[in-house]
Amino acid sequence: MLSKKTKYAFHALTYLGKHRDQGAILIQEISEKYGISHKFLENILLELKKAGFLGSKKGKGGGYYLIKAPTEIPLSKVIRLLDGPIALLPCVSLNYYEPCEECESQERCGLNKVMIKVRDETLKILEMRTLQDILEGE
Amino acid sequence: MLSKKTKYAFHALTYLGKHRDQGAILIQEISEKYGISHKFLENILLELKKAGFLGSKKGKGGGYYLIKAPTEIPLSKVIRLLDGPIALLPCVSLNYYEPCEECESQERCGLNKVMIKVRDETLKILEMRTLQDILEGE
DNA sequence: CAATAAGTCTATATATTTTGTAGGTTTTAT
DNA sequence: ATAAAACCTACAAAATATATAGACTTATTG
Numbered sequence: 001m002l003s004k005k006t007k008y009a010f011h012a013l014t015y016l017g018k019h020r021d022q023g024a025i026l027i028q029e030i031s032e033k034y035g036i037s038h039k040f041l042e043n044i045l046l047e048l049k050k051a052g053f054l055g056s057k058k059g060k061g062g063g064y065y066l067i068k069a070p071t072e073i074p075l076s077k078v079i080r081l082l083d084g085p086i087a088l089l090p091c092v093s094l095n096y097y098e099p100c101e102e103c104e105s106q107e108r109c110g111l112n113k114v115m116i117k118v119r120d121e122t123l124k125i126l127e128m129r130t131l132q133d134i135l136e137g138e
Numbered sequence: 139m140l141s142k143k144t145k146y147a148f149h150a151l152t153y154l155g156k157h158r159d160q161g162a163i164l165i166q167e168i169s170e171k172y173g174i175s176h177k178f179l180e181n182i183l184l185e186l187k188k189a190g191f192l193g194s195k196k197g198k199g200g201g202y203y204l205i206k207a208p209t210e211i212p213l214s215k216v217i218r219l220l221d222g223p224i225a226l227l228p229c230v231s232l233n234y235y236e237p238c239e240e241c242e243s244q245e246r247c248g249l250n251k252v253m254i255k256v257r258d259e260t261l262k263i264l265e266m267r268t269l270q271d272i273l274e275g276e
Numbered sequence: 277c278a279a280t281a282a283g284t285c286t287a288t289a290t291a292t293t294t295t296g297t298a299g300g301t302t303t304t305a306t
Numbered sequence: 307a308t309a310a311a312a313c314c315t316a317c318a319a320a321a322t323a324t325a326t327a328g329a330c331t332t333a334t335t336g
Contacts, residue, residue: 059304
């Protein structure tokens with residue numbers, strides 16, 4: 001399951017995507033719309049900004065806005081940013097790899113092999129779908 | 139990511155699958171092999187038994203053994219048993235459904251629609267692969 | 277039939293992660 | 307100058323995952 005953080009990130013991105021023509025959007029506007037704590041959402045938006053999805057403007061009249069096209073924001077990137085690995089085991093993670101302590105040999109581990117396949121097929125799905133797909137469903 | 143519980147469950151199932159012809163296997167044998175706490179593994183094996191994957195025998199000479207063919211144990215069932223939902227959001231879970239509090243209408247939620255598609259494609263993968271696939275990779 | 281070996285069960289303790297909060301700092305428009 | 311808004315760091319609370327304890331039941335064997 002996705003964490004709330006990631007779910008909220010998707011909500012925020014969706015909202016900003018829908019209102020791309022309206023300039024900077026207040027954190028508060030989004031937090032009220034979805035009933036998310038202002039402060040919690042603040043952290044999330046900041047992460048999305050640092051990752052290059054959002055821009056922001058400080059001071060009066062400030063707020064956040066999308067700086068990437070919705071087609072350029074795959075679900076996989078958002079999930080990895082806020083939740084971490086997509087793979088089901090650390091030993092098959094591309095971005096957060098860690099060997100299993102209990103494993104003598106990764107090469108001779110059937111679980112490892114299956115999970116690599118699961119990872120590859122899952123990634124295909126999550127890399128192919130983007131914020132654009134979410135927006136089209138609203 | 140899978141919990142350790144689920145990973146350990148896969149290890150145990152794999153071990154029992156490899157030693158199907160050797161009758162009942164001790165918890166201790168498996169826990170030593172993979173460096174899993176005896177008591178922790180105990181709980182896991184009990185759950186697998188209650189779910190109908192394993193049988194057991196008490197007393198001296200007792201232990202656990204597979205009572206299903208490895209082809210009849212899809213990864214999806216093991217994951218659901220020990221980790222819960224496979225879906226990325228509660229509002230698209232088939233087995234653990236819960237509506238989102240922040241959502242006015244699930245029908246008009248783009249996130250919901252995308253996640254249903256992701257769920258369906260993920261499930262295809264996890265339902266199709268079984269313990270047999272793990273065993274073949276060892 | 278006593279001793280021992282093993283699984284069963286329920287409850288609790290510990291560790292880790294997730295979720296949420298506090299409060300000050302910086303920037304910008306008016 | 308003031309107020310509005312994002313930025314930043316640290317911490318607190320809650321939830322979940324991991325691990326442990328100890329008594330109970332069942333089966334084997336000498």
